[in-house]
Amino acid sequence: MLKLGDCFQNALNTEMNEHLNLVTSIKVLVVDRKMDFLGYVADMLHSCSFEVTCVDHSGAALKLLAKKKIKFDLLLIDSDMTDVDVHTFLSLTKNMDVLPIVMSEQEDDAFLFEALKNGAFLVLKRPLTIDAVRHMRQDIIRERIHKHEKCKKKNMVVKATTQATPIQENIRSGRKRKETCGPMKQVINKTNIDNNLLYQSSEEEEEDDDDDDDSTQKRVCLEWTPELHKKFLDAISELGEGRCFPKEILNLMDVPGLTRMQVASHLQGWGNGETSGAGAGDALPVPFTPVDIPNPYLSWDNFG
DNA sequence: CAAAGAATAT
């Protein structure tokens, strides 16, 4: 027997579950090279019911973020990392779906500005206080609420538009890819991030790559910021424009977390454009000195 | 097999 009140109760329950989902299992990745501080921060985060993963250098952090095995809400980075400059690190995480928060000893505006410009959500003074952590938690929850509401709206729109269409199962346009029979390409990459991982707390979170809460997970992709691009150019000019291979560029750039593929892709895209021409619209005032470019066909137009 | 480079896909 269904009483009128039950419906109401159900609605209330689902709403409560919704809220519960939005305020629990907030995952944070902490990056700090100092172990003791890492422990201190982790404890504090735990006490505010965060799920904490700690890492002692940025390379490990970038790998974890790129793998997307765990969907981190928050990235807490110490400003003085040995392996890479914070601002570079920030720009690397720009398009990943996390809120980056920088912990810093410094308080000057120059630093603050640079960090914020590079995508930091907040810059906090060290040592972290419990209050700051509580605030961070609220930031995340607010973020989640906004996302959730956007999602709900989107779903409603989708439902409305696809009302009467039969479920056309993915006949992807164009040619079919990899329909070849034979051993599936299921090479499990043995990534050894565990070497760099100090510890992972909370449960062992083994969700497959289905979307957990919020549907579409944003595709992460690297943004080639001017800083990164400068490193790239420096590497190339050091190698000589003639023979510069992605792997060597990668090594020379020495940016943790950057992959050879990404460099290759950038090289391809960059190479298609103007290669150090007579400065049509070069965005960067990089003192790029081309080394032995064979250019026997200088424009004859110059001679009338 | 690994890496580069070209061709596509997102």
Place this chain on the structure above:
DNA sequence: GATATTCTTT
């Protein structure tokens, strides 16, 4: 249009 991913060649 920028970046990623896949395919083909080296």
